[in-house]
Amino acid sequence: MTDELMTIRQMCDAFEVTARTLRFYESKELISPLRDGQRRLYGRRDRARLKLILRGKRFGFSLEEIRQMLDLYDLDDGQETQFRRTCELARExxxxxxxxxxxxxxxxxxxxxxxxxxxxxxxxxxxxxxxxE
Amino acid sequence: MTDELMTIRQMCDAFEVTARTLRFYESKELISPLRDGQRRLYGRRDRARLKLILRGKRFGFSLEEIRQMLDLYDLDDGQETQFRRTCELARExxxxxxxxxxxxxxxxxxxxxxxxxxxxxxxxxxxxxxxxE
DNA sequence: CGTTACGTTTACGTAAACGTCAGCGGGCCT
DNA sequence: AGGCCCGCTGACGTTTACGTAAACGTAACG
Known part of the structure; x- marks a missing residue:
């Protein structure tokens, strides 16, 4: 129904991760769901990022490395220097x-x-x- | 000179690992160098295994998984059941x-x-x- | 109104793979 | 004999990526 915003439980089922994992990723600033009061609500952006996180992990990249890679997807758009740096990272x-x-x-x-x-x-x-026999 | 038997230091230089790492691998029964009194001496077999260990690690295999894979290379040769099990593991x-x-x-x-x-x-x-400019 | 379900935070626990440090012995040079 | 480097053995510390448990909030169900 609400395929735009999902609860933490729906995310767990959809991606086969635990709630603990999602909160942990959030604490490491890998995802940043909206809040309805206290409750987390995950949107399309969060799902896209989580998908990339899980794939990255399968190759043995650390969460910190993944975080840096994710920054490719949403940059300040104007910070050219930062942008170049990020591209460099991606090439490496x-x-x-x-x-x-x-x-x-x-x-x-x-x-x-x-x-x-x-x-x-x-x-x-x-x-x-x-x-x- | 003695390219057959190497000291721990020579191994460290050759493979870019620390002595601690080599001793650690030994404690996990991944390698089993000879002893000259207390001192460890590494032969061709140890070098071959270490090479495989380091490669395995790069793919994200755990040391325990690597240990099982290494057992492919020297099996009891006679324990058919064990042999089949090991082959099975390798296929997985x-x-x-x-x-x-x-x-x-x-x-x-x-x-x-x-x-x-x-x-x-x-x-x-x-x-x-x-x-x- | 109790309890069941889901969610939250905070905090401590854990496994893997080493690093680091202390303390000791042996060999070798001078 | 003194000093130095190499190596050995514990033992404790560290990082990553969560698990697990405690203690609480709230919202619906019967």
Whole structure:
């Protein structure tokens, strides 16, 4: 119904996080929901940011790093120097991620090799005692 | 000279880790250097394992997960059940890594988009004040 | 009016992965 | 013999990213 503003519980269900996590992110200034008195109300902007936060986390970025990246999305718009700095940060981050991609590919290949070696070994086991039933 | 056996200091220099880290990994049974009395001596096997440990860490695997992966490389060779279990673990790990790869590609694409958007914005800045010197 | 559900703040707890520090011994140089 | 560096072993401190619990507010339900 109110898909514009969501309660904390709705957010938890939608993103599979705990309320504690949302409050924690807020305390770290990663999101800043509106208030209805005391109660938090999360809008589209908060949902977009949370989505990015969760993805960032999956790559092992720290919340602090994520916070800096998020600043890309809403800058003072006029602070050119700050803007350039933020772009710079993003490019560095991109370089890190691309390097990680290479290493990940490498590691995947290696692990694949180990597994197929293991499977040949298992085939040997099966040959040595062919009939179990 | 002795490229077969290395002291802890040589290892630190070679891999850019602290001695504390090496001892810590040992306490977690990730590596098991020889001893000359009290002193640790690291061989080729230890270096290979350390290399894998450091790579694993870069992907966000925990030391405990890494330890399990390392067990692929030296299994009891005879404990078939244990062997199957380990292979199983490796396949799960591989699936995780492949999923990570997809997400990483996704994030890289998105970050690239943000950056090029930012660069267009910067071009606008330059146009509005074309001559600085 | 009691209780049930949801929300809030504040505060302490925890696991991982080390850093840092203290205290000790051994070897080597002079 | 004195000093110095290397290494060893605890033991405690630190950071990150939350979990967990206590204590309270409020709003609806029966």
């Amino acid at each position: 981050r991109l370089a890190v991620m691309e390097r990680q991609r290479l290493e990940l590919d490498d590691a995947i290949a290696e692990l694949r090799g180990q597994i197929s070696w293991g499977e040949r070994k298992l085939a040997d086991f099966d040959k040595r005692k062919p009939a179990a | 790990r591989l699936a995780v890594m492949e999923r990570q790869r997809l997400e990483l590609d996704d994030a890289i694409a998105e970050l690239r988009g943000q950056i090029s958007w930012g660069e267009r914005k910067l071009a606008d800045f330059d146009k509005r004040k074309p001559a600085a």
